[in-house]
Amino acid sequence: ATNDPRGAAGLRVIREDLGDCTRCRLGGTRKNIVFGVGDPDAALVFVGEGPGENEDNTGEPFVGKAGELLTKMIGAMGFSRSDVYICNVVKCRPPNNRNPQPDEIAACEPFLIRQLGAIAPRVIVALGKFAAQTLLRTDAPISAFRGNWYRYQGIALMPTFHPAFLLRNPSAKREVWDDLKQVMAELDRLGVPRRKE
Numbered sequence: 001a002t003n004d005p006r007g008a009a010g011l012r013v014i015r016e017d018l019g020d021c022t023r024c025r026l027g028g029t030r031k032n033i034v035f036g037v038g039d040p041d042a043a044l045v046f047v048g049e050g051p052g053e054n055e056d057n058t059g060e061p062f063v064g065k066a067g068e069l070l071t072k073m074i075g076a077m078g079f080s081r082s083d084v085y086i087c088n089v090v091k092c093r094p095p096n097n098r099n100p101q102p103d104e105i106a107a108c109e110p111f112l113i114r115q116l117g118a119i120a121p122r123v124i125v126a127l128g129k130f131a132a133q134t135l136l137r138t139d140a141p142i143s144a145f146r147g148n149w150y151r152y153q154g155i156a157l158m159p160t161f162h163p164a165f166l167l168r169n170p171s172a173k174r175e176v177w178d179d180l181k182q183v184m185a186e187l188d189r190l191g192v193p194r195r196k197e
Ligand code: URA
Pocket: 048, 049, 050, 051, 052, 055, 060, 061, 062, 063, 064, 066, 067, 088, 164
């Protein structure tokens, strides 16, 4: 558990502590820190890997091609981007979109943990290998555990494939939709309101 206030006040404190971060080398090459967007009291949080070029330029997560797909997925679930919270494991763009390195993840992870503590969502969707492996502390391949429920600090967590993976492998959309249907069912069970067809 973290000591931050809940909701918007907590996120403000966390963002202030992050500051003009240079805790890892990504601080030397980024344009903008991409902290996260959405409802500070969201019932549903999406965690991605790290900013790409569009996100680095704008300071907002998931605004490029993969972001368009994520936004569609969120809409299909009966939410808008402002109903949920969206953030990443690392807050700064790795150069040339390379994978974030273990020490970069380690430097940034405390801020993700605090964000999740302040938001205290009912469900977390981990998008792709880095989010799932970081939050669940595993080295297993995402294909081995996606689609199953886990707990992160008592919160239900569903790992699924990253939208950027879906852009390269459209046939995996069906599995992701199955995973998101499980998330919708759980949110319905918990009484979280969403738009239904
Ligand atoms: N991919 C991610 O993992 N995060 C973003 O914010 C954008 C693309």
